[in-house]
Amino acid sequence: MIPAPATAPSRTALPVAAWAQGPYIYDADGNDYLDGSSGVLNVNVGHAHPKVLQAIEAQLGQLTFVHRTQFRNDPALRLTERLLAIAPAKTAAIEYSNSGSEANECALRLAFAYQHRRGKPQRTVVLSEEPSYHGMTAGALSITGSPNKRDPSVEPLLGQPSGNRVLVRPKPGRRRATHEEWAQALLGVGPSKVAAIVIEPLGGASSGAAPIDVPTMHWLRRETRNNGIVLIADEVMSGFGRTGKWWACDHSSIAPDILTSGKGVTGGYTSLAVTLIAETITAAIAEPLGPIALGHTMSANPLACAAANAVLSVIEDEGLLSNAATTGGHLAAALTTLCGRYPILLSDQSGIGLMRALHINADQPADTNKRIIAAAKMNGLVLCPAGIGKATNSVLVAPPLNSTPELIDELIERLDKALAEVAEIRADNA
DSSP states (O other), rough: OOOOOOOSSTTTTTOOOEEEEEEEEEEESEEEEEEEEEHHHHTOOOOOHHHHHHHHHHHHHTTOOOOTOOOOOHHHHHHHHHHHHSSSTTTEEEEEEEEHHHHHHHHHHHHHHHHHHHTOOOOEEEEESSSSOOOOOHHHHOOOOOGGGGGGTTTTTTTTOSSSSEEEEOOOOOOSSSHHHHHHHHHHHHHGGGEEEEOBBBTTTTTSSSSSSHHHHHHHHHHHTTTOOOOEETTTTTTTTSSSSOOOGGGGGGGOEEEEOGGGGGTTTOOEEEEEHHHHHHHHHOOTEEEEOOOOOOOOOOHHHHEEEEEEEHHHHHTTHHHHHHHHHHHHHHHHHHHHTTTEEEEEEEETEEEEEEOTTTTSSSTHHHHHHHHHHTEEEEEEESSSSSTTTTEEEEEOOOOOOHHHHHHHHHHHHHHHHHHHHHHHHH
């Protein structure tokens, strides 16, 4: 909720953002902030990119909305063609929505429809992981493994108590579950009851950019295929080049049955999300996905699709996949240096490409990540908190994909000052 404006700003009030350009945001008082989290990992090509603004302005003067049941529109047709070209192998269809939560709701409905169409209505269980975050709508929240996102007041809406959602938890001290832990959970439920397994190949706000290891990814793909289970990859944060490849799944060379993504598809300029669906799913349901009513009023609207086309062109024309990989390596090395400089606060860094996180030492207070973020803000650096417990408590560091080594150095300089301030306070209180 956005609070009503007070008559006088409080000392804890958020600054008022006035304008932004490239990797910087400027508040109403003229202070600059380096956007070290790309908004919330959605402003992937920076603020006010001229090519994206030009495409949006041109579309504004031409066509902003038609409903998908009444007309097709050229920006959506072009975007679908481009997405199919970069989608995981054997992707056959794309459903559009407005947010990652909606994309995951769509994925769940498709998974259940797939099982029902092939005569397996008893498959009603969904396995997901703790930690994980899949959205704030009812279905997405019901499979989210983040206790801090749940509240007893919403349990009736989520259908609790229920055995239809099973969370796989890693052993204490581990950030992600191993294939042995997934196997134990799967056998405990019974594979014949499971409709889908939902994963974050590279964790985001829940695990602090902690990846599922490659052997576990391969095991998940093999076991879901062998047991008729739909594998859903949530790449709302990690998709569209954030990791140095189009998808985090590409680092394991696996293709899920359904992949969801959003955020970076339009670079934060408009709202759009996608659900990429493999031919095994579409073939079982029928094309175009039978009588299932999917999508929303604004799904695949021409303005959002025009913005997405422009963002994809920027990523391709400016070589931002390779830049995210190489500049991400530079960022990783710099963050590792900071971990060595502030051992009282930090244990290590994790991530892929330009989706990184600094992990907080387990012996530090639970709010240490928020204190680092607050100190960073005071030093002109915007970052995001992550983690749901001691093993994953962290700070996300994810600048735009077009960041330069010089920009990374500036980010590290501002972060260094923030860490020094927090470390000094911790030392004084020790």
